[in-house]
Amino acid sequence: MKQERILFVTGKLAEYSLREVLEKLAPQVGFEFEVIVLNVQVAALMHVPLVKRRLTVPDGIDWIMLPGMCKGDLQVLIDHFGIPFKRGPKDHFDLPEYFGQEGKAPKDLSQYDIEILAEINHAPLMSNAEILQQAEHYRQNGANLIDVGCIPGESTKRAGEIVRMLVDSGYRVSIDSFDRAEVEAAVGNGAELILSCNQTNLDWVSKLGTEVVAIPNLPSDFDSLCTIVDQLVQSDTPFRIDPILEPIGFGFTTSLERYYRARKEFPDFEIMMGIGNLTELTEVDTAGINVLLAALCQELQIHSVLATEVINWACSAIREFDYARRLIKYAIENKSLPKHIHYQLVMLRDAKLNERGSDALSNLAQNIRDPNYRIFAEENQLHVMNRDGYWKGTDPYELFDQFSEANPKGLDASHAFYLGYEMCKAVTALTLGKQYQQDQPLNWGFLSQEEVSANERRRKQGEEPQCGPR
Template sequence: MKQERILFVTGRLAEYSLRQVLDKLAPQVEFEYEICVLNVQVAALMHVPLIKRRLTVPEGIDWVMLPGLCKGDLQVLTEHFGLPFKRGPKDHFDLPEYFGQEGKPPKDLTQFDIEILAEINHAPFLSDAEILQQAEHYRQNGADLIDVGCVPGESWKRAGEVVRMLVEAGHRVSIDSFDRKEVEAAVKNGAELVLSCNHSNLDWVSKLGAEVVAIPDLPSDFDSLHDIVDQLVCAKTPFRIDPILEPIGYGFTASLERYYRARKEFPDVEIMMGIGNLTELTEVDTAGMNVLLAALCQELQIHSVLATEVINWAQSAIKEFDHARRLVKYAIDNQSLPKHIDYQLVMLRDPKLKELGAEALLNLSQQIRDPNYRIFAEQNQLHVMNRDGYWKGTDPYELFDQFQAANPKELDASHAFYLGYEMCKAMTALTLGKQYQQDQPLNWGFLTQTEISAQERRRQEGEEPQCGPR
């Protein structure tokens, strides 16, 4: 069977490394290829009118792939040349993934089984505006229910009023308090869940008509749950149970065993886990913990968690758990490892690095004929190159002095700022093991912030780009 023949369009500086990629990729995917190098150095600067003017398509080509950053309507090219044009990935090193995934349906991560209760901690100390803002932030990040956290030992007269305010704003609400006046007012105004219920308040909280979270009298006293559950069943009070997750150093492993025991001894009862006792009280990034906790909940059919974002290292915990609950459900439902499914929780380091290599970097440096600086982060070094030279090292200050000395009149203030900003990103990438690509944001998973590249800014301002990647 005849293999399809693809024309890859690129700029002069990317030809060498693109050919290296395609030499390996084409036999694996079973296509033939040709490369057309237009008379531009940087492939990212291509646009549809330029391609229409300069491109000549050889005979026998089935379709044409353009650089992913190419601007303009590709339908114009399709109509002009009479064959399909497609954008590839932004980086040609991603071509293997592009061809490997093409035609496969995306992973469905819309499904989840675990409800997120997001707590507004110490709500009595906040203004109404702050409470509404925090609740909306949690909802936008995946929370299904807003938990109003009260202050132990105090009685808040506005508990009912604030609950009503949240309900009128479209939120589902729970109340976290043992104070009878606070709880009764909250339930009267629309709170659907009460955290929590044990023998200390069982006599009155079971009569409010709202669902309650049953907890043991002491975390270690699991047997007390049986009596509390029996009384809630007799009172026909809806409930879920929480055996209490303990912090590391205070019975963490024993508390995990209690959840396993709870599922065995209460096979048909809903269970909740308060995960903040781990994420807030462990001095470590929380994304990995949230995945493990979500996996534990998914496997034990724990269908709700109470999450918090009080301490700074846990400030994205709600969104992390939202991604985690979808990831683990997909993995378990499909009997698939939670790997190569979704990279949104890989934030500190990147899943893999794509490097040109020493030979390609040297080859590239010898082809450059313009003053624009190209920056790379590879082999534990920064690499900076333009027509005046090729500099590499680990100290950005020394590199700056070196390439500035090669042409001291070339750098104005804005250009120097740009290079400093890019080298800062490159050093961060080297430090953390992340992929650096000039003029592109570093990948921080779901926390990635979009950037307008220096080239795009200059195009928007009607100026010629002065700095650019390969």
């Protein structure tokens, strides 16, 4: 039996990943395919007149699928080409669902190129137990090496002790200090990297036989970095380069140029980037910043970053960068946009909302025959319904008064608590643009917490579920 031959029309950015989807999907569904890329970057920008002008249909095509957001009357194309046209889903990653197949297979995100150095800030002021706890937190969240941050302008005798404790506990360790006694003690106890080296300490730090991070005397003085690199090469000292990432408003853009210049001038040397100057000093959620910094590092072959989690808005920064480095490596190696690979860093909002629409909600409300309350969050409103009525609005207190008045004896304390909890989640979903599903936790990316549903609790207690849809 001859298989259908479908022509998929797309834009330049989507071609590679569309082919990847189709190569797996076509044998499963049982069709043959061709892909034609029109001269547009983004498939969503297509419209019927453009397709009519630019498309040439190969022989043997049974029908043509256009991107779901292609605008215009498809009948114009059907009449012009004499062949059926259809709109596909808005996103080609939803083609398996369109053709009745299961969702996408998970991507392999086990690989990364960028090492994370996680700094324990002001470590000498912490107890040994606190240091070990912080180090383990960093390791569990993706850190490859623990950086012992000392106190600028002070000298402590604990540096060597702290490093030895961490090394004995199985951690790789670096020391962040310009104090000679601290650095020498740290190196003597197993520190494998020294942060940092410039003209002020080059004479003695280069004699320790340990890798150093070369930095300029001043962030803006790139020539001094070149001089330090030459001297480290001559002394046969292992090193990596850090041109210094500056905070926004204090030379940020210029510092990016320095990293680009460093890679051009030193193509064979390792480079490190201290990303805390952005994540710690920018009053914004840090996940997006970490993705952009990971992309910059991956493209410039910067193979290590120094990160920390001091300020509260950056309290998950290490794990964010761990996800980001894997996401970006996968995207670049597979010639794919960093999109629809995994959603662990989409935390504030959700990647996609599935809404029933007003007609479907009204129809559902008309057909409910039991007292269980259904809650939906759509169209900037809360929707609550059961056999006694359908209530919608933006104020959960008002809604509660309305549906409890309709059935004053139908709510005991536990059920009222449940409904209040669910409406709180629904309001949060509406506020942030998240998908709300009754009796299920909201999705916060990698920060999501498992939640036992109210119905599951009742089942475990041998009771009949009564909360929400069954």
